[in-house]
Amino acid sequence: xxxxxxxxxxxxxxxxxxxxxxxxQEHEIVSIIGPNGAGKTTVFNCISxxxxxxxxxxxxxxxxxxxxxxxxxxxxxxxxxxxxxxLFGKMTVVENLLVAQHRHLNTNLIAGLLKTPDYREREKxxxxxxxxxxxxxxxxxxxxxxxxxxxxxxxRRLEIARCMVTxxxxxxxxxxxxxxxPAETKELDQLIVSLKEDYNVSVLLIxxxxxxxxxxxxxxxxxxxxxxxxxxxxxxxxxxxxxxxxYLGEA
Amino acid sequence: MQDLLYxxxxxxxxxxxxxxxxxxxxxxxxxYGIIGMINFAHGEIYMIGAYTAxxxxxxxxxFGVAWLPLILIxxxxxxxxxxxxxxxxxxxVAYRPVRGRHRLIPLISAIGMxxxxxxxxxxxxxxxxxxxxxxxxxxxxxxxxxxFQMSLSYMQITIFVTTLVCMTVLSLxxxxxxxxxACRAVSQDLGMANLLGIDTNRIISATFVIGAALAAVxxxxxxxxxxxxxxxxxxxxxxxxxxxxxLGGIGSIPGAMLGGLIxxxxxxxxxxxxxxxYKDVISFSLLILILLFKPTGLLGKPEVEKI
Numbered sequence: 001x002x003x004x005x006x007x008x009x010x011x012x013x014x015x016x017x018x019x020x021x022x023x024x025q026e027h028e029i030v031s032i033i034g035p036n037g038a039g040k041t042t043v044f045n046c047i048s049x050x051x052x053x054x055x056x057x058x059x060x061x062x063x064x065x066x067x068x069x070x071x072x073x074x075x076x077x078x079x080x081x082x083x084x085x086x087l088f089g090k091m092t093v094v095e096n097l098l099v100a101q102h103r104h105l106n107t108n109l110i111a112g113l114l115k116t117p118d119y120r121e122r123e124k125x126x127x128x129x130x131x132x133x134x135x136x137x138x139x140x141x142x143x144x145x146x147x148x149x150x151x152x153x154x155x156r157r158l159e160i161a162r163c164m165v166t167x168x169x170x171x172x173x174x175x176x177x178x179x180x181x182p183a184e185t186k187e188l189d190q191l192i193v194s195l196k197e198d199y200n201v202s203v204l205l206i207x208x209x210x211x212x213x214x215x216x217x218x219x220x221x222x223x224x225x226x227x228x229x230x231x232x233x234x235x236x237x238x239x240x241x242x243x244x245x246x247y248l249g250e251a
Numbered sequence: 252m253q254d255l256l257y258x259x260x261x262x263x264x265x266x267x268x269x270x271x272x273x274x275x276x277x278x279x280x281x282x283y284g285i286i287g288m289i290n291f292a293h294g295e296i297y298m299i300g301a302y303t304a305x306x307x308x309x310x311x312x313x314f315g316v317a318w319l320p321l322i323l324i325x326x327x328x329x330x331x332x333x334x335x336x337x338x339x340x341x342x343x344v345a346y347r348p349v350r351g352r353h354r355l356i357p358l359i360s361a362i363g364m365x366x367x368x369x370x371x372x373x374x375x376x377x378x379x380x381x382x383x384x385x386x387x388x389x390x391x392x393x394x395x396x397x398x399f400q401m402s403l404s405y406m407q408i409t410i411f412v413t414t415l416v417c418m419t420v421l422s423l424x425x426x427x428x429x430x431x432x433a434c435r436a437v438s439q440d441l442g443m444a445n446l447l448g449i450d451t452n453r454i455i456s457a458t459f460v461i462g463a464a465l466a467a468v469x470x471x472x473x474x475x476x477x478x479x480x481x482x483x484x485x486x487x488x489x490x491x492x493x494x495x496x497x498l499g500g501i502g503s504i505p506g507a508m509l510g511g512l513i514x515x516x517x518x519x520x521x522x523x524x525x526x527x528x529y530k531d532v533i534s535f536s537l538l539i540l541i542l543l544f545k546p547t548g549l550l551g552k553p554e555v556e557k558i
Binding site: 048070071074075079080086088089090091095098099100102103123162166 | 429432433435436439440442443444445446447448449450451
């Protein structure tokens with residue numbers, strides 16, 4: 001589904017990402033891990049179109065997307081989150097989910113003013129989808145709260161719900177467990193697995209929480225100082241000497 | 252009793268002018284809310300709205316149309332259409348090509364646009380002011396015939412009602428409609444809105460168009476109220492409306508409404524009790540004071556630096 005081949009990103013004299021390759025198949029959770037500053041988020045930014053990579057190819061469902069503008073890439077069916085929460089904090093919880101479905105809706109202004117049957121029908125459908133996901137992530141009782149007033153863990157879940165209403169094929173999560181307590185992390189863990197199992201979404205994940213990564217990933221890519229260090233199943237990674245060295249230092 | 256009537260007269264005059272300031276201020280505040288920049292050509296868009304309305308009224312009169320509501324509605328629609336397309340064009344020509352550059356660049360290109368539009372009207376319509384027919388005449392008089400008479404003209408009532416209708420429609424549009432929802436999302440986080448597949452270019456265009464349409468309404472109303480238009484008509488009104496937007500908190504729509512009313516009342520009170528010559532001094536002193544003591548305006552929230 002997603003294939004990143006020999007991706008490089010240079011900022012002036014700094015080679016932030018050097019020849020990194022990652023691939024995500026259908027129905028798979030793939031993680032990127034590495035020490036701070038390893039270039040994980042830079043890889044994400046290249047894939048989602050924030051940066052124009054200086055080298056390498058990115059293919060999404062066979063189509064080359066490197067260097068395309070972000071909104072075009074997102075329309076192909078991939079959606080991402082950021083390390084910090086980026087909800088529309090002054091809008092209500094349900095509005096956050098409705099606005100994410102904007103492009104699936106008929107936004108014709110005249111139809112909106114006249115409230116044509118078609119317009120109402122689509123509005124109803126998007127409300128139903130929003131309601132479904134609010135129930136799914138346990139936020140239905142807060143539907144009319146301002147999103148900015150939710151607790152941090154709830155905001156994280158709302159972000160994932162907002163991604164899901166856009167009906168993506170690939171979900172890219174940048175440190176979704178950052179700032180969550182162990183109980184919330186566990187909930188998140190179950191949510192991500194269920195997205196794969198029940199909604200057939202592939203997930204590309206950046207995470208520091210090792211128990212989360214080891215528990216849910218099908219495959220893991222380790223990068224260190226911008227370069228690929230290892231890749232494989234969680235078991236293989238756990239036993240990889242290079243990885244142990246990078247994380248724990250030379251013994 | 253006399254004093255009270257005199258006070259109410261100033262209040263009515265102030266609210267009349269203030270509500271038109273509010274209509275224009277909305278254009279500034281919406282554009283600022285979305286792209287964080289001031290549309291310096293907005294005053295000219297308002298002026299062009301007034302001219303278009305005048306041309307439409309003259310045109311209809313020459314065809315012998317005499318039914319007032321028809322004249323007003325046609326003039327309003329023409330003014331809104333022309334001003335909206337101007338607003339759209341300003342964004343396409345002066346803002347979009349330089350978006351994402353240093354903030355001064357769109358500022359300069361917008362000022363250029365403003366000078367261009369002003370001079371274009373100079374050229375096309377002449378520099379002298381042109382009389383604007385007072386289509387709505389008469390009104391109510393209060394008070395004894397010997398002393399001070401307070402008057403509330405039908406024109407003033409028209410201005411109140413029209414402004415009220417526009418504000419209500421706008422509020423409903425922003426809070427209920429899909430496009431309004433998208434506008435709010437874009438104003439909070441343009442990058443994220445983009446990633447969620449919202450066509451942000453279209454939303455930005457829409458804010459320029461909506462602001463311009465409201466400015467055109469103000470153009471028709473103030474043209475009739477003052478009785479004349481000239482190519483510099485938009486300059487002072489634009490400045491005042493900008494002050495109103497800052498006063499209420501730039502980026503906030505209720506703030507623009509409130510700021511407009513406060514500014515209008517402050518001006519008319521100054522004219523009524525001090526001297527008409529001081530009214531600009533008062534309005535710009537208000538601007539300076541608010542910038543000194545509450546830079547975010549009355550209803551604005553402190554801006555959090557986006558990372």
